[in-house]
Amino acid sequence: MHAGAxxxxxxxxxxxxEQVEAFDRDGFLIVEEGLVSPRALDLLxxxxxxxxxGVYETGIKPDEVNWIPGRDPEDRTRQICNGWRADNxxxxxVLAERTGRLGAQLGHYRGTRILQDNVLWKxxxxxxxxxxxxxxxxxxxxxxxxxxCWISLHETTADAGPIAYVxxxxxxxxxxxxRSQFHAPEDWLAPARNAAPEGTELDVVPVVVKPGGGSFHHxxxxxxxxxxxxxxVARMALVTHLLPVEVRFHETNVDLxxxxxxxxxxxxxxxxxxxxxxDETGYRTPWxxxxxxxx
Ligand SMILES: O=C(O)CCC(=O)C(=O)O
Numbered sequence: 551m552h553a554g555a556x557x558x559x560x561x562x563x564x565x566x567x568e569q570v571e572a573f574d575r576d577g578f579l580i581v582e583e584g585l586v587s588p589r590a591l592d593l594l595x596x597x598x599x600x601x602x603x604g605v606y607e608t609g610i611k612p613d614e615v616n617w618i619p620g621r622d623p624e625d626r627t628r629q630i631c632n633g634w635r636a637d638n639x640x641x642x643x644v645l646a647e648r649t650g651r652l653g654a655q656l657g658h659y660r661g662t663r664i665l666q667d668n669v670l671w672k673x674x675x676x677x678x679x680x681x682x683x684x685x686x687x688x689x690x691x692x693x694x695x696x697x698x699c700w701i702s703l704h705e706t707t708a709d710a711g712p713i714a715y716v717x718x719x720x721x722x723x724x725x726x727x728x729r730s731q732f733h734a735p736e737d738w739l740a741p742a743r744n745a746a747p748e749g750t751e752l753d754v755v756p757v758v759v760k761p762g763g764g765s766f767h768h769x770x771x772x773x774x775x776x777x778x779x780x781x782x783v784a785r786m787a788l789v790t791h792l793l794p795v796e797v798r799f800h801e802t803n804v805d806l807x808x809x810x811x812x813x814x815x816x817x818x819x820x821x822x823x824x825x826x827x828x829d830e831t832g833y834r835t836p837w838x839x840x841x842x843x844x845x
Contacts, residue, residue, distance in 0.1 A: 564652070565652060565656065573656045576718060577718060577767060577771035578766065578771050579765060580759065583763040584763070585762055586703075587844070594639060594643055594844070595786060597640055598786055601636060602618075602628055604618070608635065613632035615630050625675055625677050627671070627677065628670070628676075629668060629669065629671075631666055631669075634664075634667050639842060640667070644664065644788060645825060645838055647828050651827075653699055653792040656766050657768075660829065661795030661827075661833070662829075663797070663819065664790055665691075665696055667789060667791070670789065672711050672785045673784040677734035678738035679774045680732050680733075680740075682728055682732065682741060682772070683772055683773075684698055686726060689803050696769040696793055698767050699764065699790045699792065700765050701764035702786070704783055705761055706763075707780055708758055709778075709779045710779075711777050712775060712785065712787075713757050713765065713767075713774075714754050714755060715754070715765070716771070716772040719745075719746070720768040720772075722747060739754070793824070795826055798818055
């Protein structure tokens with residue numbers, strides 16, 4: 551481990567009480583740097599090109615590949631969901647104990663497990679991701695909630711289309727899932743504007759951080775990202791959607807993709823597919839210790 555990285559990561563063992571208060575007030579928390587070591591940043595950036603070319607280290611395809619070179623327009627934000635099944639370096643980061651522990655602190659959870667990762671690549675000229683609430687897509691789970699960690703592998707600027715949040719919007723009701731306006735909508739803020747209580751002025755906050763910085767957000771916080779109009783930054787982000795450790799499958803509601811991991815006659819989440827990242831008892835899914843140490 552690099553000494554400098556170790557120092558910085560140590561500062562993130564836990565959030566300070568005022569950071570937890572800021573999360574409780576705003577529905578998100580921005581962390582300027584230190585969620586990922588410099589060495590890990592280099593290793594992670596190198597994985598994007600092969601992953602999006604369909605070269606899978608483990609031989610297993612991610613659950614969702616939403617952009618394929620040659621098939622999809624160049625101006626779309628490139629997205630893979632559950633890249634961790636395909637790549638062990640991505641797995642080492644999105645399944646990190648630190649992410650689970652910090653997320654549990656903000657969510658006031660006893661422990662956390664992963665629902666899903668997102669590998670996001672947004673070169674110059676790519677379009678927006680429509681504003682949405684993550685928990686809207688979780689009605690196949692009980693409770694239908696999550697908390698998300700978004701990490702930037704680059705220095706972000708507001709014009710490079712980083713994730714952006716509507717401050718305080720986690721207090722608004724949960725809206726139905728929006729699937730048609732998710733990738734490349736012209737008016738990416740429209741869903742949040744439509745959901746806002748009458749007379750609300752949207753306070754939109756872009757996440758401007760150093761490489762390895764990022765943010766955590768509540769599952770009901772409205773968020774998305776503007777187009778990347780910065781000619782110099784092909785920004786990459788890595789997302790872990792975390793669940794409270796005790797979440798179970800819903801008896802009847804199903805998800806087109808993720809309900810395939812539900813065992814017959816058993817509503818519990820299998821740790822082969824939804825491993826526990828951190829638990830206050832000290833438990834962590836044992837197979838995670840076989841992942842490479844990228845710090
Ligand atoms: O990085 C982005 O453009 C959006 C990410 C996002 O929607 C999420 O992390 O839930």
